[in-house]
Amino acid sequence: MRALILDPEHKTASVRETAKPQPGPGEALIRVHSIALNPVDALYVFNPIATTARVVGADFAGTVVEPTTPALKPGQRVAGFVQGANSFNERPGAFAEYAVSPADLVWAVPDSMTFDQAAAVSLCALTAAQALFYRLGLPAPFEWVKKKTGQARDTFPDGLTFFVYGASTSVGLYAAQLLRLAAAANGIPLRLVGTASKKHFDMLKAAPYGYDALVDYRDPNWIEEARQAGGASGIGYGIDCISEGETVKQVLGVLGEGGKLAIIRSLAGGAWSSEGVNLNSVFYGAVWEGLGVEIDYQNMTVPATEDTRRFAVAFYRWLSSGTALEANPVRLMPGGLSRVVPDGFALLGSGSMDDRAEGRTEDWMRPISGEKLVYQV
Numbered sequence: 295m296r297a298l299i300l301d302p303e304h305k306t307a308s309v310r311e312t313a314k315p316q317p318g319p320g321e322a323l324i325r326v327h328s329i330a331l332n333p334v335d336a337l338y339v340f341n342p343i344a345t346t347a348r349v350v351g352a353d354f355a356g357t358v359v360e361p362t363t364p365a366l367k368p369g370q371r372v373a374g375f376v377q378g379a380n381s382f383n384e385r386p387g388a389f390a391e392y393a394v395s396p397a398d399l400v401w402a403v404p405d406s407m408t409f410d411q412a413a414a415v416s417l418c419a420l421t422a423a424q425a426l427f428y429r430l431g432l433p434a435p436f437e438w439v440k441k442k443t444g445q446a447r448d449t450f451p452d453g454l455t456f457f458v459y460g461a462s463t464s465v466g467l468y469a470a471q472l473l474r475l476a477a478a479a480n481g482i483p484l485r486l487v488g489t490a491s492k493k494h495f496d497m498l499k500a501a502p503y504g505y506d507a508l509v510d511y512r513d514p515n516w517i518e519e520a521r522q523a524g525g526a527s528g529i530g531y532g533i534d535c536i537s538e539g540e541t542v543k544q545v546l547g548v549l550g551e552g553g554k555l556a557i558i559r560s561l562a563g564g565a566w567s568s569e570g571v572n573l574n575s576v577f578y579g580a581v582w583e584g585l586g587v588e589i590d591y592q593n594m595t596v597p598a599t600e601d602t603r604r605f606a607v608a609f610y611r612w613l614s615s616g617t618a619l620e621a622n623p624v625r626l627m628p629g630g631l632s633r634v635v636p637d638g639f640a641l642l643g644s645g646s647m648d649d650r651a652e653g654r655t656e657d658w659m660r661p662i663s664g665e666k667l668v669y670q671v
């Protein structure tokens with residue numbers, strides 16, 4: 295098959311022929327139709343931590359070819375994510391004509407959703423779900439129990455006010471949708487406050503996001519404006535969908551005393567400054583935990599945790615049941631696999647938001663803003 299394969303020595307990846315992956319017990323071979331890019335895919339091609347040539351990329355959508363379990367049928371439309379070259383561990387990725395995934399870690403794509411849209415869902419929607427329901431402990435719109443603690447969910451009879459920093463990021467867009475669906479499912483009055491560029495305010499105030507108040511993160515007074523938008527009782531919970539430089543400290547400044555903040559980049563990875571940050575208020579996790587395997591990356595070992603895997607399975611089962619979750623807006627990029635590195639990864643840069651390339655004049659090379667880059671394979 296044709297695949298985008300990491301060249302760790304030259305810090306790049308190129309399209310080459312390689313053997314089709316073989317599904318093991320409980321897995322399925324999937325013909326990949328569309329892939330979506332995540333910042334981490336570009337980061338670890340330009341700064342490889344994998345030392346062997348292997349297929350890169352995480353998010354995919356495609357058709358089941360060869361299931362080794364009756365849970366999936368040949369021809370079924372599915373989406374999911376795998377780890378690719380995003381860790382030291384030898385696990386192949388999805389930017390290829392075929393990929394292999396555990397059958398319970400893909401979800402059934404509804405007829406109403408294209409493969410391009412479905413590819414944009416799995417990794418970022420699970421990241422947002424983990425942050426909200428697994429790490430912050432908010433009531434979820436689907437059934438699951440954290441075995442480790444067996445903890446009961448808070449009920450929020452007086453309502454929940456939630457703050458999203460980076461509301462137009464892929465993770466932020468899913469966070470708002472999931473909060474709306476969770477609030478509706480659990481009868482919780484929800485007030486949603488967020489930051490984004492002004493050009494996105496109308497989209498973010500409309501369904502399915504329904505923001506009550508938005509501030510522009512480029513406004514020098516945004517912290518105070520966001521705090522005030524939270525109302526008299528303050529904002530108890532938030533997610534920092536950027537978690538770079540000073541943002542963690544700034545977002546904690548928006549939350550009231552005792553506020554709980556989910557962050558999406560690790561302190562160990564060095565993306566944000568911990569100076570003046572109460573580390574007991576911040577909750578980090580990597581989406582890879584959902585795969586339920588040990589992962590070595592960013593100066594840490596993420597253990598194989600059964601609880602996080604069960605959470606991912608419950609989340610994807612919920613997606614498969616025909617929920618109202620909409621895919622994020624998609625920018626379909628031209629050229630297929632061979633243009634992922636020179637175009638898509640160039641737009642994503644090598645890790646931080648400040649490092650995203652600008653200056654190319656083609657229409658599809660405009661900065662990423664409120665959308666997901668998708669390629670057809």
Ligand SMILES: NC(=O)c1ccc[n+]([C@@H]2O[C@H](COP(=O)([O-])OP(=O)(O)OC[C@H]3O[C@@H](n4cnc5c(N)ncnc54)[C@H](OP(=O)(O)O)[C@@H]3O)[C@@H](O)[C@H]2O)c1
Nearest residue numbers: 333421460462463464465490491558579580581647663664
């Ligand atoms: N922990 C995990 O497992 C995990 C999983 C997924 C992603 N991540 C990380 O989460 C981050 C976001 O990923 P993503 O795919 O959601 O990003 P993305 O969609 O590519 O983010 C693009 C958006 O970022 C916004 N933005 C850029 N700089 C900003 C700043 N300084 N302050 C506020 N907003 C800013 C822009 O907003 P405007 O257009 O409105 O200006 C733009 O819409 C990445 O660092 C990624 O690696 C972590």
